[in-house]
Amino acid sequence: MNNKIIFLSAVLFSALASAQVKIGGTDGTPNPNAMLEVEATNKGVLLPRVALTSTTSFAPLSAHVQGMTVYNTATINDVVPGQYYNDGSKWSRIANSTDIPAVITANNGLTKTGNNIALGGSLATSTTITTTPNNDLTIATTATGITGKLKVTGLPATTAAQLPSDKVLLQDATGILKTANASDFAKTRNTTVYRAENDGAWSLLGLTIGGTNWSKINLQTSDTKLGNSALFSNGNYTVPSTGIYAINFEVQLEGGVDLGLLGGRNLAVLKNNTLLEQKMVDAVRVSILGITLASVPVTSTSINTLHTLTAGDLISFGAQGSVLDLGLLTDGKVSIHIYKISDL
Structure with a gap:
Protein backbone atom coordinates (compact mmCIF):
# COMPACT_ATOMS: atom_id res chain seq x y z
CA MET A 1 0.00 0.00 0.00
CA ASN A 2 2.78 2.42 0.94
CA ASN A 3 4.48 1.74 -2.37
CA LYS A 4 1.26 2.63 -4.22
CA ILE A 5 0.92 5.93 -2.34
CA ILE A 6 4.51 6.84 -3.04
CA PHE A 7 4.06 6.02 -6.72
CA LEU A 8 0.82 8.09 -7.00
CA SER A 9 2.42 11.03 -5.23
CA ALA A 10 5.35 10.94 -7.60
CA VAL A 11 3.03 10.96 -10.62
CA LEU A 12 1.00 13.90 -9.28
CA PHE A 13 4.13 15.86 -8.38
CA SER A 14 5.57 15.26 -11.82
CA ALA A 15 2.34 16.52 -13.45
CA LEU A 16 2.25 19.64 -11.31
CA ALA A 17 5.93 20.36 -11.97
CA SER A 18 5.63 20.18 -15.75
CA ALA A 19 2.04 21.14 -16.63
CA GLN A 20 -0.02 24.35 -16.71
CA VAL A 21 -2.31 25.14 -13.81
CA LYS A 22 -5.93 26.37 -13.79
CA ILE A 23 -7.80 27.49 -10.72
CA GLY A 24 -11.61 27.68 -10.71
CA GLY A 25 -14.05 27.31 -13.55
CA THR A 26 -15.94 24.27 -14.79
CA ASP A 27 -13.29 23.22 -17.28
CA GLY A 28 -10.07 22.03 -15.75
CA THR A 29 -8.06 22.61 -18.95
CA PRO A 30 -6.04 25.88 -18.72
CA ASN A 31 -5.54 28.23 -21.63
CA PRO A 32 -2.61 26.86 -23.67
CA ASN A 33 -0.90 30.25 -23.56
CA ALA A 34 -1.18 30.68 -19.79
CA MET A 35 1.07 29.14 -17.17
CA LEU A 36 -1.59 29.96 -14.54
CA GLU A 37 -5.23 30.67 -15.26
CA VAL A 38 -7.77 31.85 -12.70
CA GLU A 39 -11.38 31.58 -13.87
CA ALA A 40 -14.36 33.08 -12.02
CA THR A 41 -17.48 35.08 -12.78
CA ASN A 42 -17.98 36.69 -9.36
CA LYS A 43 -14.50 36.83 -7.78
CA GLY A 44 -11.14 38.44 -8.57
CA VAL A 45 -7.42 38.05 -7.89
CA ALA A 124 11.10 76.90 -19.56
CA THR A 125 14.02 76.04 -21.86
CA SER A 126 15.32 77.17 -25.23
CA THR A 127 13.27 75.38 -27.87
CA THR A 128 13.99 74.76 -31.55
CA ILE A 129 11.54 73.40 -34.11
CA THR A 130 13.45 72.01 -37.08
CA THR A 131 11.89 71.26 -40.44
CA THR A 132 13.26 69.12 -43.25
CA PRO A 133 13.11 69.72 -47.03
CA ASN A 134 10.05 67.45 -47.23
CA ASN A 135 8.24 68.68 -44.11
CA ASP A 136 7.02 72.25 -43.68
CA LEU A 137 5.80 73.93 -40.50
CA THR A 138 2.53 75.70 -41.36
CA ILE A 139 0.73 78.06 -38.99
CA ALA A 140 -2.72 78.95 -40.32
CA THR A 141 -4.71 81.80 -38.76
CA THR A 142 -8.03 83.41 -39.55
CA ALA A 143 -8.33 86.92 -40.93
CA THR A 144 -11.46 88.21 -39.19
CA GLY A 145 -11.29 91.62 -37.54
CA ILE A 146 -8.38 91.99 -35.16
CA THR A 147 -8.42 88.36 -34.01
CA GLY A 148 -6.83 85.33 -35.54
CA LYS A 149 -3.53 87.08 -36.25
CA LEU A 150 -0.06 85.64 -35.80
CA LYS A 151 1.67 87.87 -33.25
CA VAL A 152 5.19 87.82 -31.86
CA THR A 153 5.76 90.07 -28.83
CA GLY A 154 8.71 90.84 -26.60
CA LEU A 155 11.30 90.93 -29.38
CA PRO A 156 14.48 92.94 -28.63
CA ALA A 157 15.15 96.07 -30.68
CA THR A 158 18.12 96.18 -33.03
CA THR A 159 20.87 98.78 -32.82
CA ALA A 160 22.71 100.79 -35.45
CA ALA A 161 25.77 98.60 -34.91
CA GLN A 162 23.75 95.42 -35.48
CA LEU A 163 21.86 96.70 -38.51
CA PRO A 164 24.43 95.65 -41.16
CA SER A 165 24.19 92.00 -40.07
CA ASP A 166 20.57 91.78 -38.82
CA LYS A 167 17.84 90.14 -40.90
CA VAL A 168 14.28 91.17 -41.80
CA LEU A 169 11.50 88.57 -41.96
CA LEU A 170 9.60 88.55 -45.26
CA GLN A 171 6.74 86.56 -46.74
CA ASP A 172 6.69 85.66 -50.42
CA ALA A 173 3.60 85.37 -52.64
CA THR A 174 3.01 81.76 -51.56
CA GLY A 175 3.15 82.54 -47.82
CA ILE A 176 6.65 81.15 -47.26
CA LEU A 177 8.69 83.10 -44.70
CA LYS A 178 12.14 84.22 -45.81
CA THR A 179 14.86 86.56 -44.55
CA ALA A 180 16.64 89.52 -46.12
CA ASN A 181 19.42 91.78 -44.93
CA ALA A 182 17.99 94.56 -42.77
CA SER A 183 20.58 96.95 -44.21
CA ASP A 184 18.90 96.64 -47.62
CA PHE A 185 15.89 98.49 -46.20
CA ALA A 186 17.75 101.11 -44.19
CA LYS A 187 17.31 104.73 -45.24
CA THR A 188 21.05 105.23 -45.16
CA ARG A 189 21.45 102.60 -47.86
CA ASN A 190 19.95 104.60 -50.75
CA THR A 191 22.60 103.70 -53.32
CA THR A 192 21.02 105.89 -56.02
CA VAL A 193 22.21 109.16 -54.42
CA TYR A 194 24.65 111.17 -56.53
CA ARG A 195 25.80 114.78 -56.19
CA ALA A 196 28.57 116.59 -58.06
CA GLU A 197 29.74 120.13 -58.77
CA ASN A 198 32.54 121.90 -60.62
CA ASP A 199 33.71 125.52 -60.52
CA GLY A 200 34.18 126.08 -64.23
CA ALA A 201 36.66 123.40 -65.32
CA TRP A 202 34.16 120.92 -66.72
CA SER A 203 34.28 119.51 -70.22
CA LEU A 204 31.41 119.52 -72.71
CA LEU A 205 30.28 116.78 -75.08
CA GLY A 206 28.60 117.69 -78.35
CA LEU A 207 25.12 116.35 -79.07
CA THR A 208 22.55 117.01 -81.80
CA ILE A 209 18.84 116.66 -81.02
CA GLY A 210 16.29 117.45 -83.75
CA GLY A 211 18.85 119.48 -85.69
CA THR A 212 19.75 121.63 -82.67
CA ASN A 213 23.20 121.62 -81.13
CA TRP A 214 23.42 120.76 -77.43
CA SER A 215 26.35 120.24 -75.10
CA LYS A 216 26.32 117.70 -72.28
CA ILE A 217 28.14 118.45 -69.04
CA ASN A 218 30.84 115.79 -68.59
CA LEU A 219 31.82 115.75 -64.92
CA GLN A 220 34.79 113.73 -63.74
CA THR A 221 35.39 111.42 -60.76
CA SER A 222 36.99 114.28 -58.83
CA ASP A 223 33.75 116.31 -59.19
CA THR A 224 31.72 113.76 -57.18
CA LYS A 225 30.79 115.13 -53.76
CA LEU A 226 28.38 112.47 -52.60
CA GLY A 227 27.54 108.93 -53.70
CA ASN A 228 29.28 106.52 -56.04
CA SER A 229 31.31 108.29 -58.75
CA ALA A 230 30.82 105.26 -61.02
CA LEU A 231 27.14 106.27 -61.41
CA PHE A 232 28.25 109.20 -63.61
CA SER A 233 30.42 108.39 -66.62
CA ASN A 234 30.91 109.93 -70.09
CA GLY A 235 28.34 112.62 -69.39
CA ASN A 236 25.63 110.17 -68.20
CA TYR A 237 24.13 109.16 -64.86
CA THR A 238 23.04 105.51 -65.13
CA VAL A 239 19.80 104.88 -63.23
CA PRO A 240 20.49 101.97 -60.80
CA SER A 241 16.88 100.97 -60.12
CA THR A 242 13.39 101.82 -61.30
CA GLY A 243 11.48 104.45 -59.31
CA ILE A 244 10.62 108.12 -58.90
CA TYR A 245 13.69 110.39 -58.86
CA ALA A 246 14.36 113.94 -57.72
CA ILE A 247 16.60 115.76 -60.22
CA ASN A 248 18.36 119.12 -59.81
CA PHE A 249 20.55 120.84 -62.44
CA GLU A 250 21.95 124.31 -61.76
CA VAL A 251 24.38 126.57 -63.63
CA GLN A 252 25.75 129.69 -61.96
CA LEU A 253 27.37 132.37 -64.13
CA GLU A 254 29.95 134.79 -62.81
CA GLY A 255 30.78 138.29 -63.97
CA GLY A 256 29.39 139.99 -67.04
CA VAL A 257 27.78 137.83 -69.68
CA ASP A 258 26.99 138.86 -73.24
CA LEU A 259 23.24 138.49 -73.46
CA GLY A 260 23.53 138.05 -77.18
CA LEU A 261 25.21 134.74 -76.59
CA LEU A 262 22.55 133.62 -74.11
CA GLY A 263 19.51 134.74 -76.04
CA GLY A 264 17.14 131.85 -76.64
CA ARG A 265 19.45 129.40 -74.89
CA ASN A 266 18.11 126.64 -72.62
CA LEU A 267 19.35 124.31 -69.95
CA ALA A 268 18.01 120.76 -70.18
CA VAL A 269 17.81 117.39 -68.49
CA LEU A 270 18.03 114.60 -71.05
CA LYS A 271 17.03 110.94 -70.86
CA ASN A 272 18.70 108.56 -73.30
CA ASN A 273 19.81 111.63 -75.36
CA THR A 274 16.20 112.84 -75.62
CA LEU A 275 14.95 116.04 -74.00
CA LEU A 276 13.25 115.22 -70.70
CA GLU A 277 12.85 118.78 -69.39
CA GLN A 278 14.29 122.17 -70.34
CA LYS A 279 14.31 125.75 -69.07
CA MET A 280 15.44 129.03 -70.66
CA VAL A 281 18.56 130.58 -69.16
CA ASP A 282 17.60 133.28 -66.63
CA ALA A 283 18.91 136.77 -67.49
CA VAL A 284 18.03 140.43 -67.10
CA ARG A 285 18.41 143.25 -69.61
CA VAL A 286 19.34 146.58 -68.03
CA SER A 287 19.05 149.97 -69.77
CA ILE A 288 20.34 153.35 -68.61
CA LEU A 289 19.09 156.53 -70.27
CA GLY A 290 17.53 154.43 -72.98
CA ILE A 291 20.76 152.60 -73.76
CA THR A 292 20.53 148.82 -73.43
CA LEU A 293 23.62 147.32 -71.91
CA ALA A 294 25.08 144.39 -73.83
CA SER A 295 26.73 142.77 -70.82
CA VAL A 296 25.05 142.28 -67.42
CA PRO A 297 25.50 140.00 -64.43
CA VAL A 298 23.53 136.75 -64.54
CA THR A 299 23.11 134.82 -61.30
CA SER A 300 21.93 131.25 -61.86
CA THR A 301 19.51 129.04 -63.72
CA SER A 302 18.27 125.75 -62.29
CA ILE A 303 15.92 122.88 -63.11
CA ASN A 304 14.27 121.07 -60.19
CA THR A 305 11.97 118.25 -61.16
CA LEU A 306 10.62 114.77 -60.42
CA HIS A 307 10.47 111.98 -62.97
CA THR A 308 9.79 108.26 -63.18
CA LEU A 309 12.94 106.53 -64.40
CA THR A 310 13.69 102.95 -65.35
CA ALA A 311 16.80 101.00 -64.36
CA GLY A 312 19.41 101.48 -67.07
CA ASP A 313 18.16 104.89 -68.27
CA LEU A 314 20.94 107.39 -69.06
CA ILE A 315 20.34 110.83 -67.55
CA SER A 316 22.51 113.72 -68.75
CA PHE A 317 22.63 117.48 -68.17
CA GLY A 318 23.25 119.97 -70.95
CA ALA A 319 22.87 123.43 -72.43
CA GLN A 320 21.66 124.52 -75.83
CA GLY A 321 24.36 125.63 -78.27
CA SER A 322 27.66 124.40 -79.60
CA VAL A 323 30.73 123.91 -77.51
CA LEU A 324 32.12 127.16 -78.91
CA ASP A 325 28.96 129.12 -78.00
CA LEU A 326 29.04 127.81 -74.45
CA GLY A 327 32.68 128.55 -73.84
CA LEU A 328 31.60 131.40 -71.57
CA LEU A 329 30.12 128.89 -69.13
CA THR A 330 33.61 127.97 -67.98
CA ASP A 331 33.50 131.15 -65.90
CA GLY A 332 30.64 129.74 -63.84
CA LYS A 333 29.74 126.80 -61.66
CA VAL A 334 27.68 123.71 -62.44
CA SER A 335 25.93 121.59 -59.80
CA ILE A 336 23.79 118.49 -60.17
CA HIS A 337 22.18 116.02 -57.83
CA ILE A 338 19.88 113.08 -58.43
CA TYR A 339 18.44 110.37 -56.19
CA LYS A 340 15.46 108.03 -55.93
CA ILE A 341 12.75 109.10 -53.51
CA SER A 342 10.24 106.29 -54.02
CA ASP A 343 9.62 102.98 -55.68
CA LEU A 344 6.77 102.80 -58.16
Whole structure:
Protein backbone atom coordinates (compact mmCIF):
# COMPACT_ATOMS: atom_id res chain seq x y z
CA MET A 1 0.00 0.00 0.00
CA ASN A 2 2.78 2.42 0.94
CA ASN A 3 4.48 1.74 -2.37
CA LYS A 4 1.26 2.63 -4.22
CA ILE A 5 0.92 5.93 -2.34
CA ILE A 6 4.51 6.84 -3.04
CA PHE A 7 4.06 6.02 -6.72
CA LEU A 8 0.82 8.09 -7.00
CA SER A 9 2.42 11.03 -5.23
CA ALA A 10 5.35 10.94 -7.60
CA VAL A 11 3.03 10.96 -10.62
CA LEU A 12 1.00 13.90 -9.28
CA PHE A 13 4.13 15.86 -8.38
CA SER A 14 5.57 15.26 -11.82
CA ALA A 15 2.34 16.52 -13.45
CA LEU A 16 2.25 19.64 -11.31
CA ALA A 17 5.93 20.36 -11.97
CA SER A 18 5.63 20.18 -15.75
CA ALA A 19 2.04 21.14 -16.63
CA GLN A 20 -0.02 24.35 -16.71
CA VAL A 21 -2.31 25.14 -13.81
CA LYS A 22 -5.93 26.37 -13.79
CA ILE A 23 -7.80 27.49 -10.72
CA GLY A 24 -11.61 27.68 -10.71
CA GLY A 25 -14.05 27.31 -13.55
CA THR A 26 -15.94 24.27 -14.79
CA ASP A 27 -13.29 23.22 -17.28
CA GLY A 28 -10.07 22.03 -15.75
CA THR A 29 -8.06 22.61 -18.95
CA PRO A 30 -6.04 25.88 -18.72
CA ASN A 31 -5.54 28.23 -21.63
CA PRO A 32 -2.61 26.86 -23.67
CA ASN A 33 -0.90 30.25 -23.56
CA ALA A 34 -1.18 30.68 -19.79
CA MET A 35 1.07 29.14 -17.17
CA LEU A 36 -1.59 29.96 -14.54
CA GLU A 37 -5.23 30.67 -15.26
CA VAL A 38 -7.77 31.85 -12.70
CA GLU A 39 -11.38 31.58 -13.87
CA ALA A 40 -14.36 33.08 -12.02
CA THR A 41 -17.48 35.08 -12.78
CA ASN A 42 -17.98 36.69 -9.36
CA LYS A 43 -14.50 36.83 -7.78
CA GLY A 44 -11.14 38.44 -8.57
CA VAL A 45 -7.42 38.05 -7.89
CA LEU A 46 -6.28 39.81 -4.73
CA LEU A 47 -2.72 41.10 -4.96
CA PRO A 48 -0.44 41.18 -1.94
CA ARG A 49 -1.16 44.31 0.09
CA VAL A 50 2.05 45.95 1.29
CA ALA A 51 3.11 49.30 2.67
CA LEU A 52 5.72 50.81 0.32
CA THR A 53 7.94 53.59 1.65
CA SER A 54 8.92 55.29 -1.63
CA THR A 55 9.21 54.52 -5.33
CA THR A 56 12.98 54.14 -5.05
CA SER A 57 13.00 51.86 -1.98
CA PHE A 58 12.33 48.12 -2.35
CA ALA A 59 11.03 47.88 1.27
CA PRO A 60 9.17 46.00 2.58
CA LEU A 61 10.67 43.55 0.01
CA SER A 62 14.30 42.56 0.42
CA ALA A 63 15.25 43.74 -3.07
CA HIS A 64 13.88 45.25 -6.29
CA VAL A 65 12.47 42.45 -8.44
CA GLN A 66 11.67 43.18 -12.06
CA GLY A 67 8.03 42.28 -12.83
CA MET A 68 6.90 42.27 -9.19
CA THR A 69 3.34 43.60 -8.74
CA VAL A 70 1.77 44.68 -5.46
CA TYR A 71 -1.00 46.84 -4.08
CA ASN A 72 0.40 49.65 -1.92
CA THR A 73 -1.63 50.70 1.12
CA ALA A 74 0.59 53.52 2.39
CA THR A 75 0.62 57.27 1.73
CA ILE A 76 4.15 58.46 2.30
CA ASN A 77 6.88 60.33 0.42
CA ASP A 78 6.02 59.88 -3.29
CA VAL A 79 3.71 56.86 -3.03
CA VAL A 80 -0.07 56.74 -2.55
CA PRO A 81 -2.45 53.79 -2.34
CA GLY A 82 -2.70 51.91 -5.61
CA GLN A 83 -1.27 49.17 -7.76
CA TYR A 84 2.48 49.33 -8.40
CA TYR A 85 4.88 47.33 -10.53
CA ASN A 86 8.64 47.08 -10.20
CA ASP A 87 10.98 47.54 -13.17
CA GLY A 88 14.01 46.19 -11.33
CA SER A 89 15.16 49.53 -9.90
CA LYS A 90 12.01 51.38 -8.76
CA TRP A 91 8.25 51.18 -8.27
CA SER A 92 5.87 52.73 -10.80
CA ARG A 93 2.20 53.33 -10.12
CA ILE A 94 -0.40 52.08 -12.59
CA ALA A 95 -2.48 55.22 -13.12
CA ASN A 96 -6.24 55.23 -13.60
CA SER A 97 -8.42 57.76 -15.42
CA THR A 98 -8.79 60.00 -12.36
CA ASP A 99 -5.03 60.05 -11.82
CA ILE A 100 -4.12 61.24 -15.34
CA PRO A 101 -4.86 64.98 -14.85
CA ALA A 102 -2.76 64.99 -11.68
CA VAL A 103 0.09 62.97 -13.20
CA ILE A 104 0.39 64.89 -16.47
CA THR A 105 1.80 68.41 -16.33
CA ALA A 106 2.23 70.98 -19.09
CA ASN A 107 5.08 73.44 -19.47
CA ASN A 108 7.57 74.86 -21.96
CA GLY A 109 4.98 76.55 -24.14
CA LEU A 110 1.97 74.45 -23.07
CA THR A 111 -0.80 75.16 -20.55
CA LYS A 112 -3.00 72.56 -18.77
CA THR A 113 -6.51 73.42 -17.60
CA GLY A 114 -8.26 70.45 -15.99
CA ASN A 115 -8.01 67.58 -18.47
CA ASN A 116 -7.12 69.88 -21.40
CA ILE A 117 -3.64 70.74 -22.65
CA ALA A 118 -3.38 73.72 -25.02
CA LEU A 119 -0.62 75.49 -26.89
CA GLY A 120 0.40 78.66 -25.05
CA GLY A 121 2.57 79.46 -22.07
CA SER A 122 6.07 80.38 -21.00
CA LEU A 123 9.11 78.56 -22.32
CA ALA A 124 11.10 76.90 -19.56
CA THR A 125 14.02 76.04 -21.86
CA SER A 126 15.32 77.17 -25.23
CA THR A 127 13.27 75.38 -27.87
CA THR A 128 13.99 74.76 -31.55
CA ILE A 129 11.54 73.40 -34.11
CA THR A 130 13.45 72.01 -37.08
CA THR A 131 11.89 71.26 -40.44
CA THR A 132 13.26 69.12 -43.25
CA PRO A 133 13.11 69.72 -47.03
CA ASN A 134 10.05 67.45 -47.23
CA ASN A 135 8.24 68.68 -44.11
CA ASP A 136 7.02 72.25 -43.68
CA LEU A 137 5.80 73.93 -40.50
CA THR A 138 2.53 75.70 -41.36
CA ILE A 139 0.73 78.06 -38.99
CA ALA A 140 -2.72 78.95 -40.32
CA THR A 141 -4.71 81.80 -38.76
CA THR A 142 -8.03 83.41 -39.55
CA ALA A 143 -8.33 86.92 -40.93
CA THR A 144 -11.46 88.21 -39.19
CA GLY A 145 -11.29 91.62 -37.54
CA ILE A 146 -8.38 91.99 -35.16
CA THR A 147 -8.42 88.36 -34.01
CA GLY A 148 -6.83 85.33 -35.54
CA LYS A 149 -3.53 87.08 -36.25
CA LEU A 150 -0.06 85.64 -35.80
CA LYS A 151 1.67 87.87 -33.25
CA VAL A 152 5.19 87.82 -31.86
CA THR A 153 5.76 90.07 -28.83
CA GLY A 154 8.71 90.84 -26.60
CA LEU A 155 11.30 90.93 -29.38
CA PRO A 156 14.48 92.94 -28.63
CA ALA A 157 15.15 96.07 -30.68
CA THR A 158 18.12 96.18 -33.03
CA THR A 159 20.87 98.78 -32.82
CA ALA A 160 22.71 100.79 -35.45
CA ALA A 161 25.77 98.60 -34.91
CA GLN A 162 23.75 95.42 -35.48
CA LEU A 163 21.86 96.70 -38.51
CA PRO A 164 24.43 95.65 -41.16
CA SER A 165 24.19 92.00 -40.07
CA ASP A 166 20.57 91.78 -38.82
CA LYS A 167 17.84 90.14 -40.90
CA VAL A 168 14.28 91.17 -41.80
CA LEU A 169 11.50 88.57 -41.96
CA LEU A 170 9.60 88.55 -45.26
CA GLN A 171 6.74 86.56 -46.74
CA ASP A 172 6.69 85.66 -50.42
CA ALA A 173 3.60 85.37 -52.64
CA THR A 174 3.01 81.76 -51.56
CA GLY A 175 3.15 82.54 -47.82
CA ILE A 176 6.65 81.15 -47.26
CA LEU A 177 8.69 83.10 -44.70
CA LYS A 178 12.14 84.22 -45.81
CA THR A 179 14.86 86.56 -44.55
CA ALA A 180 16.64 89.52 -46.12
CA ASN A 181 19.42 91.78 -44.93
CA ALA A 182 17.99 94.56 -42.77
CA SER A 183 20.58 96.95 -44.21
CA ASP A 184 18.90 96.64 -47.62
CA PHE A 185 15.89 98.49 -46.20
CA ALA A 186 17.75 101.11 -44.19
CA LYS A 187 17.31 104.73 -45.24
CA THR A 188 21.05 105.23 -45.16
CA ARG A 189 21.45 102.60 -47.86
CA ASN A 190 19.95 104.60 -50.75
CA THR A 191 22.60 103.70 -53.32
CA THR A 192 21.02 105.89 -56.02
CA VAL A 193 22.21 109.16 -54.42
CA TYR A 194 24.65 111.17 -56.53
CA ARG A 195 25.80 114.78 -56.19
CA ALA A 196 28.57 116.59 -58.06
CA GLU A 197 29.74 120.13 -58.77
CA ASN A 198 32.54 121.90 -60.62
CA ASP A 199 33.71 125.52 -60.52
CA GLY A 200 34.18 126.08 -64.23
CA ALA A 201 36.66 123.40 -65.32
CA TRP A 202 34.16 120.92 -66.72
CA SER A 203 34.28 119.51 -70.22
CA LEU A 204 31.41 119.52 -72.71
CA LEU A 205 30.28 116.78 -75.08
CA GLY A 206 28.60 117.69 -78.35
CA LEU A 207 25.12 116.35 -79.07
CA THR A 208 22.55 117.01 -81.80
CA ILE A 209 18.84 116.66 -81.02
CA GLY A 210 16.29 117.45 -83.75
CA GLY A 211 18.85 119.48 -85.69
CA THR A 212 19.75 121.63 -82.67
CA ASN A 213 23.20 121.62 -81.13
CA TRP A 214 23.42 120.76 -77.43
CA SER A 215 26.35 120.24 -75.10
CA LYS A 216 26.32 117.70 -72.28
CA ILE A 217 28.14 118.45 -69.04
CA ASN A 218 30.84 115.79 -68.59
CA LEU A 219 31.82 115.75 -64.92
CA GLN A 220 34.79 113.73 -63.74
CA THR A 221 35.39 111.42 -60.76
CA SER A 222 36.99 114.28 -58.83
CA ASP A 223 33.75 116.31 -59.19
CA THR A 224 31.72 113.76 -57.18
CA LYS A 225 30.79 115.13 -53.76
CA LEU A 226 28.38 112.47 -52.60
CA GLY A 227 27.54 108.93 -53.70
CA ASN A 228 29.28 106.52 -56.04
CA SER A 229 31.31 108.29 -58.75
CA ALA A 230 30.82 105.26 -61.02
CA LEU A 231 27.14 106.27 -61.41
CA PHE A 232 28.25 109.20 -63.61
CA SER A 233 30.42 108.39 -66.62
CA ASN A 234 30.91 109.93 -70.09
CA GLY A 235 28.34 112.62 -69.39
CA ASN A 236 25.63 110.17 -68.20
CA TYR A 237 24.13 109.16 -64.86
CA THR A 238 23.04 105.51 -65.13
CA VAL A 239 19.80 104.88 -63.23
CA PRO A 240 20.49 101.97 -60.80
CA SER A 241 16.88 100.97 -60.12
CA THR A 242 13.39 101.82 -61.30
CA GLY A 243 11.48 104.45 -59.31
CA ILE A 244 10.62 108.12 -58.90
CA TYR A 245 13.69 110.39 -58.86
CA ALA A 246 14.36 113.94 -57.72
CA ILE A 247 16.60 115.76 -60.22
CA ASN A 248 18.36 119.12 -59.81
CA PHE A 249 20.55 120.84 -62.44
CA GLU A 250 21.95 124.31 -61.76
CA VAL A 251 24.38 126.57 -63.63
CA GLN A 252 25.75 129.69 -61.96
CA LEU A 253 27.37 132.37 -64.13
CA GLU A 254 29.95 134.79 -62.81
CA GLY A 255 30.78 138.29 -63.97
CA GLY A 256 29.39 139.99 -67.04
CA VAL A 257 27.78 137.83 -69.68
CA ASP A 258 26.99 138.86 -73.24
CA LEU A 259 23.24 138.49 -73.46
CA GLY A 260 23.53 138.05 -77.18
CA LEU A 261 25.21 134.74 -76.59
CA LEU A 262 22.55 133.62 -74.11
CA GLY A 263 19.51 134.74 -76.04
CA GLY A 264 17.14 131.85 -76.64
CA ARG A 265 19.45 129.40 -74.89
CA ASN A 266 18.11 126.64 -72.62
CA LEU A 267 19.35 124.31 -69.95
CA ALA A 268 18.01 120.76 -70.18
CA VAL A 269 17.81 117.39 -68.49
CA LEU A 270 18.03 114.60 -71.05
CA LYS A 271 17.03 110.94 -70.86
CA ASN A 272 18.70 108.56 -73.30
CA ASN A 273 19.81 111.63 -75.36
CA THR A 274 16.20 112.84 -75.62
CA LEU A 275 14.95 116.04 -74.00
CA LEU A 276 13.25 115.22 -70.70
CA GLU A 277 12.85 118.78 -69.39
CA GLN A 278 14.29 122.17 -70.34
CA LYS A 279 14.31 125.75 -69.07
CA MET A 280 15.44 129.03 -70.66
CA VAL A 281 18.56 130.58 -69.16
CA ASP A 282 17.60 133.28 -66.63
CA ALA A 283 18.91 136.77 -67.49
CA VAL A 284 18.03 140.43 -67.10
CA ARG A 285 18.41 143.25 -69.61
CA VAL A 286 19.34 146.58 -68.03
CA SER A 287 19.05 149.97 -69.77
CA ILE A 288 20.34 153.35 -68.61
CA LEU A 289 19.09 156.53 -70.27
CA GLY A 290 17.53 154.43 -72.98
CA ILE A 291 20.76 152.60 -73.76
CA THR A 292 20.53 148.82 -73.43
CA LEU A 293 23.62 147.32 -71.91
CA ALA A 294 25.08 144.39 -73.83
CA SER A 295 26.73 142.77 -70.82
CA VAL A 296 25.05 142.28 -67.42
CA PRO A 297 25.50 140.00 -64.43
CA VAL A 298 23.53 136.75 -64.54
CA THR A 299 23.11 134.82 -61.30
CA SER A 300 21.93 131.25 -61.86
CA THR A 301 19.51 129.04 -63.72
CA SER A 302 18.27 125.75 -62.29
CA ILE A 303 15.92 122.88 -63.11
CA ASN A 304 14.27 121.07 -60.19
CA THR A 305 11.97 118.25 -61.16
CA LEU A 306 10.62 114.77 -60.42
CA HIS A 307 10.47 111.98 -62.97
CA THR A 308 9.79 108.26 -63.18
CA LEU A 309 12.94 106.53 -64.40
CA THR A 310 13.69 102.95 -65.35
CA ALA A 311 16.80 101.00 -64.36
CA GLY A 312 19.41 101.48 -67.07
CA ASP A 313 18.16 104.89 -68.27
CA LEU A 314 20.94 107.39 -69.06
CA ILE A 315 20.34 110.83 -67.55
CA SER A 316 22.51 113.72 -68.75
CA PHE A 317 22.63 117.48 -68.17
CA GLY A 318 23.25 119.97 -70.95
CA ALA A 319 22.87 123.43 -72.43
CA GLN A 320 21.66 124.52 -75.83
CA GLY A 321 24.36 125.63 -78.27
CA SER A 322 27.66 124.40 -79.60
CA VAL A 323 30.73 123.91 -77.51
CA LEU A 324 32.12 127.16 -78.91
CA ASP A 325 28.96 129.12 -78.00
CA LEU A 326 29.04 127.81 -74.45
CA GLY A 327 32.68 128.55 -73.84
CA LEU A 328 31.60 131.40 -71.57
CA LEU A 329 30.12 128.89 -69.13
CA THR A 330 33.61 127.97 -67.98
CA ASP A 331 33.50 131.15 -65.90
CA GLY A 332 30.64 129.74 -63.84
CA LYS A 333 29.74 126.80 -61.66
CA VAL A 334 27.68 123.71 -62.44
CA SER A 335 25.93 121.59 -59.80
CA ILE A 336 23.79 118.49 -60.17
CA HIS A 337 22.18 116.02 -57.83
CA ILE A 338 19.88 113.08 -58.43
CA TYR A 339 18.44 110.37 -56.19
CA LYS A 340 15.46 108.03 -55.93
CA ILE A 341 12.75 109.10 -53.51
CA SER A 342 10.24 106.29 -54.02
CA ASP A 343 9.62 102.98 -55.68
CA LEU A 344 6.77 102.80 -58.16
